[in-house]
Amino acid sequence: MANIFTTLWRVFRHAFRPRVTVQYPEQKFYLPPRWRGRIILSRDPDGEERCVACYLCAVACPVDCIALQATEDEHGRRYPEFFRINFSRCIFCGFCEEACPTYAIQLTPDMEMSEYRRQDMVYEKEDLLIEGTGKYRDYNYYRVAGLAIGGKDKGEAEREQAPVDLRSLLP
């Protein structure tokens, strides 16, 4: 019998405790930087697209929501002609981010992306591409890769030695 009143009193005391509810639209809750939310395509520090259209993200995607077409510009840089993510399929697993060799595709702490029409859930490249570098500020794929493109020949990348002439015996 005394138990019942103890229980009642304990529950009653909760009336004076702070409430745990976060009043969502007015009050936002903290999302950590590594939260897996809306997917973006980032640019390198020079402002060029990081994506080299290698298709690894599309292959890694377990629900096949990424579609892209590779092409090349006049300098020999590969870039996606179109890049399309169907967010009504996306499960935000982050595999695309892990697969990306150039840190181009990244997941961001944003989950407010509801739409009234299903078609609006399909994001094109201009919706995905942002102006900044995202989570990796200093990384520039073409500056560290040994690939020759217009304006940068072999051996000119950071910490890259000059190429060896395979047909010469001289050191």
Added chain:
Amino acid sequence: MRDVLIPLAVVVGVLAGVFAVAAQLVWLERRLLALWQDRYGPNRVGPFGLLQVVADGIKLLSKEDWTPPFADKGVFVLAPAIAATAALLSFAVVPFAQNIVISDLNIGLLFFLAMSSLGVYGVVLGGWASNNKYGLLGSLRAAGQMISYEVFMGLSLCGVVLMAGSLRLNAVVEAQREMWFFVPQFLGLAVFVIAGLAETRRIPFDLPEAENELVAGYHTEYSSMKFAMFFLGEYLGITLISSMIVTLFFGGWLGPWLPGLVWFLLKIAVCIIGFILIRAALPRLRYDQLMALGWKVLLPLALLNIIVTGGVVLASGSRLSD
């Protein structure tokens, strides 16, 4: 003309007031349960979420009013009406203030007990007519629960009647001028509150409904407005039991400074909040525990209360004259 208009105004006022209170209880219950669970509850529709009831009403009205093909149609439709009507009829004898009472019957208390027993038919018939095993189990439990709890619900009030010397509710209130009955009739109050909880099928005794074992018990097959009627009946029941507790044990509309009606409503509010607190805190009883508690503990307590009260009243030689 005046002696027609005033009672009419009382009838309409009581009906509207009771309906409004019963409807708003849905909101109050959800807000209070949330408060005691460190949440907010419905706070979006209107100020403090007060219009949540309207939203719920519109939702229920726009739902399909489905009668299952295997149900006993007539009884199926009748049952929720009985549940709500029986609860509503009892308010005819409740004295909201000295003059605000629809009909101050000289058998007011008996009328209340009779009507609250009728309310069980709504539940029992609803479960039976649904032709559904969960519905049937729910109404079986309701029947068993009511038979056991009706007995000492009536008996627990005998002490009050002995002390007041009348079954007329206004006379019972008047008899509490010197001392509210919850002091001398403490046992009676305890038994009546427990029986009242069982009568309204509230949480420690909500076996007929028992969501986690019987789907939804007796109203498994109900939807739309018929379902709403059952809920209206339940919330009317809470209001009714609260007003009876206040009338019989806490001096009804008696109280200093403020007008009687305000005192009555204040006391009812405290009582209802108590009911909701019990729901927030206590788990459901097992069926055999419910029966054992009823027959082995509460019935002897109620009888003991009658014997002691009777002895005291007889010894003091007062009242009993009415």
